[in-house]
Amino acid sequence: MLVRLLREHLRPYRGAVYAIVVLQLVQTMATLYLPSLNARIIDDGVAAGDTDEIMRLGGVMLAVSLLQVVCAIVAVYYGSRTAMGFGRDVRGRLFGHVQTFSAQEVGKFGAPTLITRTTNDVQQVQMVVLMTFTFMIMAPIMLVGGVIMALQEDVKLSAILVIAVPVLGIVVGLIVSRMVPYFRQMQKRIDAINRVMREQIAGVRVVRAFVREERESRRFGVANTELFTTSLRTGQLMALMFPVVMLVLNVTSVGVLWFGAHRVDNGMQIGALTAFLSYIAYILMAVMMSTMMFVMVPRAMVSSDRITEILDTSTTVLPPVKAVPLPTDARPGLLELRAVEFRYPGAEAAVLHDVDLVAEPGRTTAIIGSTGSGKTTLLNLVPRLFDVTDGSVLLDGVDVRDLDPEELWSQVGIVPQKPYLFSGTIRSNLEYGKPGASDEELWHALEVAQAKGFVEALAEGLDARITQGGTNVSGGQRQRLAIARVLVRRPHLYLFDDSFSALDYATDAALRRALVPETRDAAVLIVAQRVATIRHADSIIVLEEGAVVGVGTHTELLESNQTYQEIVYSQVSAEEAA
Incomplete structure (x- = not known):
């Protein structure tokens, strides 16, 4: 589901994606070339006492570093724009699709989970897109390139990678496999938090009328604790992952120094050993960047499943294949x-x-x-x-x-x-019935709906503020404003x-x-x-x-x-x- 979601919504950004891949490729190649230059400075310049060679290679290193910095900045810029655009497009598509739902589909999912899926779930996938353009494209290039460069420096010493990389991959895989169920559960816990919060805010008058604040606090506390427990277990697994990665990295570095000392005795140059250490660090850093993705991808997969479930749900109220116009010769409204x-x-x-x-x-x-x-x-x-x-x-x-x-x-x-008023003003709510209606039309509708008196009594009149749901007016006033809104429409x-x-x-x-x-x-x-x-x-x-x-x-x-x-x-x- 995650791949499908990315494929569908990144299609408009193909040009930017290609540019990011090229920039990341150039940046990574420049990064991998720097240790080799550094080795040549040590072995050919410093060891030989050749100042001109040191200056020449230093200039090349500076130019490569500048190229690396420029490519990194531009790649991050385009990656951020693409990720933010992706999130905007998915949220827009979700909102538009939910607007087509009949009351049956809205009731099936419920408002809290629809809100969570449009906000939190989209954000989880959006973060993976951002991390992909920032790290994940670079990681495989650096991994493969690091292995090739390490082999060029010393084939025998590179045998350490045959042990280090598989060990790291197996450990990370085991931890990530344990995290996936917790991520799925976490999103459901967030739904529960939203549901309880929505009920308590919307039903605050009932809660206070029956003096049930303590009961509602306990209910929220249960939902909050369940989310905390699930998040804590996920965090514990995440906390375990990075020490394991660093342990493998440090043990591998010690192994390189141990076996590298023997290789230096047999003729390996110091600069080559330094470069080899850098390549080992790059390889394991690439694995570590992949590890960061492995932490985020499972949650994004769960979120993408939830998003796709909404997008794959068709409304039971379908528009006609070929619409029939209303007759013009009949009295309308029958x-x-x-x-x-x-x-x-x-x-x-x-x-x-x-x-x-x-x-x-x-x-x-x-x-x-x-x-x-x-x-x-x-x-x-x-x-x-x-x-x-x-x-x-x-x-x-x-x-x-x-x-x-x-x-x-x-x-x-x-x-x-249950009439509903939108946050805004009395004017904006009445114009919901007829955009651009004149003040005369609005006041006339209010007069018919027996709402003119209380609106005139407000200091701002038609521009008086209305809170979400119309909770700052009484039930009777809310009904009269809703009736006035329909009267402005004149259906x-x-x-x-x-x-x-x-x-x-x-x-x-x-x-x-x-x-x-x-x-x-x-x-x-x-x-x-x-x-x-x-x-x-x-x-x-x-x-x-x-x-x-x-x-x-x-x-x-x-x-x-x-x-x-x-x-x-x-x-x-x-x-x-x-």
Whole structure:
């Protein structure tokens, strides 16, 4: 998975990669040439007392050193740019792909792990890319080149490498193989930390209301300790690796000096021995650089698997192969559900079955039912947050699955059960419905949504700050701002999913009265738990266990439908209901 991810996302940087390889090759060759020059200075210059030769070779050494420095700087520069660009591209692709997910895929993974995979996991792979361009390209060149240069200096003494390199490789391999499971576990532990943190921050009011700070602290402490334990075990293995590498390096250097002393007695020059020591150090340094990569690659492999899992997941809500345009000769906003069924994957029973519904432009259609009857699920089928598993949902006579998603969403305005506001200002949140909307349009939408009063009371007005999720405004204010956002959009089909539940009765009634002229040419579909909200609807549909058990006006259902009667009388008296 790691190789595949690198191959796909480094393709736009092929020119930079080739340049980095060439620069690293030149840099490494210059590095390997320096000990040979140093040996010649010692043997041909210093030993012979030839000052001119020392100056000449010193000049060559200086030029080679400058070339090495320049190549190193340029290679690191291009390597850093390429690695950062790679990370940017992968994050962008992940974000764009997650945006195509339906509610089903988002629920399958969960928000915490999607955030971790887009940030921490991408960072792990990005670091490997950076280390590859900084060290890993150089390491094999230096390893092979060091062996060749060492053989040129003394073949017999090079026999030490036959023992040192395999020993180092086996030890490193054993340690790395133990680290891979811990890295996989570590990423899951980070997911758990994010999940607990997200729940505690989002549910802080519930935590404080039930005085459960201590319980939540313990829950976070468990997740934190588990991450600490896994990280500690990984760190212990990493801490073991470098002393082992240094031990092999030092033992090898001692061996070279021991056996090299005997070779000097047999005619080997001092400069050649010094150069040989340098090449041994380069060879083992190359192995050590590879060791650093071995530390990072296993975690990056785990991260790349997690990233690829997201990228390989296809949404269940697919755009049509050939989109069908909406008819231009019909009154827009007509919604029809025909024999609709929906069941979650793997579920034994359907959430909705045999649902028929018509919501006409200029009319308000309401849906009411007990908790769990499928009201919200039904509403989510219209903008294709889910797709029906049987039957069809039609907008202006066209199946929504055959419409271009952009065209479908441009026709529909939805206020979800839990309205969400984005960090920014009131203005930026309202313009989410219609980018570039004028102040007049924004204030008009706020007035209809019964939000103008509290916005005017704010010192900054439309430019008042909104925190993430709208947590700095009340639930009722959040609902009214969400309704205003949809009103600015002016769609042909309004979907209100229990969007008046946080409003008091007076505000609810005023808002519904103000909505009538605004939605005169659009279809309105309201899901509500409160009878007062929907009693004046043109048509009320009663859901029970995913099926339609009644259709009619408030008066008709109150006379003939037992389920509706039970809902009504649980909220108001018989006199008030009439």
